[in-house]
Amino acid sequence: MSRKGTVKRQTTGHIMSRVGIRLPLILWSLAVLYPIIWMIIGSFKSNAEIYANPWGIPESFNFQNFIDAWQNYNIGVSLFNSLIVTVLGSLLTLVLAVPTAYALERMVFRGSTLLFNLYISAMMIPMVLGWIPLFFLLMNFNMLDNIYGLTVVYAVSQLPFSIFVLTTFMSSIPKELEESAAIDGMSPYGVLLKIITPLATSGIITVTIMNAIQFWNEYFMALIFLQSRENYTLGLAIDFISNEAEYTNAWGTLFASLTIAMIPVIILYAIFQRRISKGMTEGAIKG
Incomplete structure (x- = not known):
């Protein structure tokens, strides 16, 4: 041949x-x-266009649906509430997860392995099993129907996952760096903040973005722990608009609300997509 x-x-x-x-x-x-x-x-069509030609291009791009969603259904308030629980929840998760992961990975003490296994096993427990106890717990602390109470619940719910990912990254950092810093007189807190945290930046960014997307899209816990419309997150607000659309034919407003809720996540993922892919790949290799 x-x-x-x-x-x-x-x-x-x-x-x-x-x-x-x-x-x-x-x-x-x-x-x-x-x-x-x-x-x-x-989202740019009128109701008449949606019924007449649901799959076609709108005759003119009309922003009235976005205006109605913002003014009549307070989607802006819900957007702000979701922003609060997402940002504060992600930060609180990091504040709790980073030192915990460092302690479990680097500090050997009696019961450390058991404690780490408990955190990991918590990832296997369905969150639905804790909804009723959490409801009464928040009620006893007067944090029911409170977005800050929901923020705490979100942060705690993502702790096992965050600790698992961060310990994987921290395990690859050479211990000699910490020993050298300790010889120079740096405290364990200084080692964590000035050496470990910068070297684990990829893991921290990955965990933060994954948690932020989870908090932004979460629906069921918000449905259980929030009752007032002024405290609704985007998931609850869109569900309310969806129910209203069945009787008022506000389908264009519903599409506009969904678009508003989707855009921040798409932008966030587009900006940090390489960071997420790199972080997950490094975590898989290091693990």
């Missing part, structure tokens, strides 16, 4: 292999993106 024929067969096989890998990914991407694009287009 000639060299040219062999090269041609290899080239054809390589192309077929690439097509076989990429075609399912392309089809899956289209299946995911199409409903999102349809929703965004629908």
Whole structure:
């Protein structure tokens, strides 16, 4: 067989292999993106256009649906509430998880292995089992129907996952760096803040973004622990609009609200996508 024929067969096989890998990914991407694009287009349509031509392009891009969602359904207040619980919840999780992960990874004491296993086993417990006890606990502390009480619940619920990821990153940091700092007179808190934390930046960013997306999209705990409309997060506000849309035909307003809720997550993930991929890859390799 000639060299040219062999090269041609290899080239054809390589192309077929690439097509076989990429075609399912392309089809899956289209299946995911199409409903999102349809929703965004629908947010600029009037109710008449939605019923007359639900799959078509709007005749004119009208922002009235966004105005109605902002003014009539207080989606701006819910957006602000979600922003509070997401930012404060992510920060509180880091404040609790970083020193805990460092202590469990670096400091050997009686029961440290048992404590670490308890944290990890907590990841296997369905959160739904704690909703009723948490409800009465928050009620006893007068934190029911309070976004700050919900923030604490969010932060604690993500502690096992955050500690697990952070201990994986911290385990790869050479202990000699800490020993040198200790010889120079640096305290354990100084070692944590000035040496460990900067070196574990990839893990911290990964954990923060994953937690932020979880808090932003969470619905069920907010449904249980919040009752007042002025305290609604975006998930509850959109659910309220969805129920209203069945009787008022406010489908365009619903699509606009969904678009408002989706945009921050897309922007956040687009900005830190490489950081997330890098952090998860490094964590898998180091683990």
